[in-house]
Amino acid sequence: MAPQVEVTIKKAEPMTVAFISMKGPYSLISGAFGKLYGWIGQKGHIPAGPPLGVFFNAPEQVPAGELLWEICSPIAGDIATSGPDEQGLGTKKVKGAEVAATMHKGPYDQVGGTIHALEAWIAENGYEIVGAYEEVYLSEPDKTPPEELLTEVRFPVRKK
Numbered sequence: 001m002a003p004q005v006e007v008t009i010k011k012a013e014p015m016t017v018a019f020i021s022m023k024g025p026y027s028l029i030s031g032a033f034g035k036l037y038g039w040i041g042q043k044g045h046i047p048a049g050p051p052l053g054v055f056f057n058a059p060e061q062v063p064a065g066e067l068l069w070e071i072c073s074p075i076a077g078d079i080a081t082s083g084p085d086e087q088g089l090g091t092k093k094v095k096g097a098e099v100a101a102t103m104h105k106g107p108y109d110q111v112g113g114t115i116h117a118l119e120a121w122i123a124e125n126g127y128e129i130v131g132a133y134e135e136v137y138l139s140e141p142d143k144t145p146p147e148e149l150l151t152e153v154r155f156p157v158r159k160k
Contacts, residue, residue, distance in 0.1 A: 005102040005117040007125075012134075012154070014096040016079050017052075017072040018045055021088040025064035029053065032071045039089045040073060049074035053135045099134075100127060101154035107146040111135065114153050122157055131156030 020036045022028060033051070040047060056068040075091065083090020100122050104114040115133065122129060136152040 005121060007100050007102045007121045009100055012097050012099045015074045015094050017094055018075050018091050019070045019072040021070050021084050023068055036071050036073060046076040047073045048076035051137050055133045097156040099154040100157045101152055104151045104153050118153055126160050127157040128160050129155045130158050
């Protein structure tokens with residue numbers, strides 16, 4: 001059974017992000033963060049908020065090797081868009097969107113129940129999903145015990 005969730009409908013603000021586009025299992029996420037932040041440092045960009053993951057499909061839909069996702073970091077300043085380069089790295093503008101959001105507390109590998117509960121809430125409350133699922137990482141995993149990690153989970157939505 002999915003956990004009970006407290007959902008907020010809110011505006012996700014437009015932003016400029018540095019990103020890395022990935023294909024493959026979620027076990028690659030930690031390494032993708034390292035590549036992304038290394039690239040941000042090389043380019044002289046300044047991170048400007050919590051990082052996020054954007055997930056274009058799910059393990060229930062495709063084999064792990066076919067999962068498509070991005071890791072993004074908001075960056076400060078008026079940055080020209082570029083890429084992705086041969087390593088999948090680049091910068092882009094992300095449009096603002098209305099999102100249904102809830103908080104997940106606990107290990108990243110246990111977020112599935114929260115996702116399914118959020119999907120159910122969206123359907124039961126007259127909304128429809130209109131974009132890729134996102135996770136906003138509000139805790140630093142190297143400084144926070146897994147059971148204390150905070151992740152905002154959200155879907156872009158519109159009223160039916």
